[in-house]
Amino acid sequence: MRFEEKISPFQPQDPVVPEKFEGREEIIEFYLPYLYQSSKSIPQHFFISGKRGMGKTSLANYFKDIAEKKYKMVGIHVFNDGIHDVDSLIHQIVERLLNEIVKEKWSSKIINSFKKHVKSVGFAGANLELNNDKETINHLKDNFAFVLEEIISKFEDKDGLLIIVDDLNGLSDNPNFANWYKSFADTLSTRFKNKIPLAMILASYPEKLEKLHQHNPSFTRIFKHIKVEKLKNNEIQDFFIKTFKLSDIQIKNDALELMVHFSSGLPNMMQEIGDGVFWVNTDKCIDYNDALKGIIRAGNEIGFKYLERDLDSSIRSDKYLDIFNKLGLNFFTQDLEKDYSFRKSDIAHLLTEKEEKVFGHFLKRARDLKIIEYKGAKRSGHYTFTNNLYPIYFLIKSLEQQSEEI
Numbered sequence: 001m002r003f004e005e006k007i008s009p010f011q012p013q014d015p016v017v018p019e020k021f022e023g024r025e026e027i028i029e030f031y032l033p034y035l036y037q038s039s040k041s042i043p044q045h046f047f048i049s050g051k052r053g054m055g056k057t058s059l060a061n062y063f064k065d066i067a068e069k070k071y072k073m074v075g076i077h078v079f080n081d082g083i084h085d086v087d088s089l090i091h092q093i094v095e096r097l098l099n100e101i102v103k104e105k106w107s108s109k110i111i112n113s114f115k116k117h118v119k120s121v122g123f124a125g126a127n128l129e130l131n132n133d134k135e136t137i138n139h140l141k142d143n144f145a146f147v148l149e150e151i152i153s154k155f156e157d158k159d160g161l162l163i164i165v166d167d168l169n170g171l172s173d174n175p176n177f178a179n180w181y182k183s184f185a186d187t188l189s190t191r192f193k194n195k196i197p198l199a200m201i202l203a204s205y206p207e208k209l210e211k212l213h214q215h216n217p218s219f220t221r222i223f224k225h226i227k228v229e230k231l232k233n234n235e236i237q238d239f240f241i242k243t244f245k246l247s248d249i250q251i252k253n254d255a256l257e258l259m260v261h262f263s264s265g266l267p268n269m270m271q272e273i274g275d276g277v278f279w280v281n282t283d284k285c286i287d288y289n290d291a292l293k294g295i296i297r298a299g300n301e302i303g304f305k306y307l308e309r310d311l312d313s314s315i316r317s318d319k320y321l322d323i324f325n326k327l328g329l330n331f332f333t334q335d336l337e338k339d340y341s342f343r344k345s346d347i348a349h350l351l352t353e354k355e356e357k358v359f360g361h362f363l364k365r366a367r368d369l370k371i372i373e374y375k376g377a378k379r380s381g382h383y384t385f386t387n388n389l390y391p392i393y394f395l396i397k398s399l400e401q402q403s404e405e406i
């Protein structure tokens with residue numbers, strides 16, 4: 001096959017498709033029964049929290065696939081990034097829902113009942129637009145549980161509704177969303193207990209959940225909380241083996257070990273490494289050298305996509321970058337299961353005299369830029385990276401330096 005005709009089976013740029021979703025079996029086994037119950041008219045609320053790129057959207061999408069295929073539910077996934085008010089969220093949810101069901105034979109009854117709120121409908125019912133006037137939105141917002149019940153009661157060959165609200169981000173800025181959601185959930189449980197087959201999945205960062213909690217402490221109580229954390233090494237190993245197999249490519253053991261090691265539990269890093277290795281490999285077998293080159297390629301991608309904007313010029317100056325790379329190298333020689341925390345004494349033996357002198361400034365600058373933070377008490381001298389991709393990135397950078405020197 002010619003190089004430009006290769007198609008990568010990896011997806012470093014998107015949430016993974018359900019067919020290639022790997023791991024998280026305990027979460028799925030634990031929460032799936034609740035999702036099933038929602039299709040039997042016991043409403044459920046889930047909150048998926050996890051750091052950037054940890055796989056929140058992929059997991060929500062995996063649940064949606066099961067809800068649609070196994071439990072015969074209608075699923076909609078709204079992305080809320082950039083939205084800061086409840087009105088826009090409601091508008092988006094209802095509009096998405098109407099557009100999702102418009103293809104069903106039984107949908108005309110529902111669409112007709114919304115007639116006075118619909119602005120325009122495209123060809124064959126596609127691209128239905130909902131009015132955006134205050135009156136319409138207030139009606140939907142104040143009666144959201146009733147509106148959903150009314151819609152779902154008209155479903156014919158579907159057993160319920162799953163709504164995913166992804167990237168809550170801006171909605172955590174003020175108390176409106178937390179308060180509105182709480183009263184929506186209360187209405188569901190008082191008026192529609194065991195009467196409405198509905199599941200809600202919200203997804204966001206842990207600090208946003210914390211903010212919502214501060215706005216309304218009862219908010220947190222509504223949900224079943226799903227925390228997405230690192231993948232296990234054996235899950236990552238399976239992912240590489242299976243995904244390369246799709247392109248009929250085998251992986252040598254030492255290469256596999258290296259790729260798993262550098263993925264360090266992070267699903268976005270794993271996809272990036274798989275993709276990087278895929279593109280540097282030229283035959284049906286991945287050896288240690290292919291893996292090394294692919295990892296360096298992946299590190300540069302990750303650096304560009306996630307980190308470089310935060311690494312301002314002061315940090316990128318040679319003296320600081322060298323310190324970071326030494327930190328990275330130091331982690332490489334240790335057990336990667338650890339949490340990438342460090343103290344000066346951990347790397348003092350690697351620093352030059354000059355680096356030793358600027359080390360205090362280096363720590364302050366890195367803290368100001370939120371690349372590192374105190375682990376535990378302030379001024380404890382114990383630091384950790386704010387994002388696990390940082391140490392991996394520096395690790396790969398130092399590896400790159402070494403491989404250039406050879």
Ligand SMILES: Nc1ncnc2c1ncn2[C@@H]1O[C@H](COP(=O)(O)OP(=O)(O)OP(=O)(O)O)[C@@H](O)[C@H]1O
Binds near residue numbers: 015016021167
């Ligand atoms: N279980 C999984 N199996 C395989 N790949 C995964 C899995 N989970 C996540 N990924 C991959 O990791 C990357 C990040 O996933 P995803 O977009 O779902 O994360 P996220 O937590 O929603 O990120 P963000 O915080 O940016 O919204 C994607 O490339 C995705 O393909």
Ligand SMILES: [Mg+2]
Binds near residue numbers: 056058167
């Ligand atoms: Mg996401």
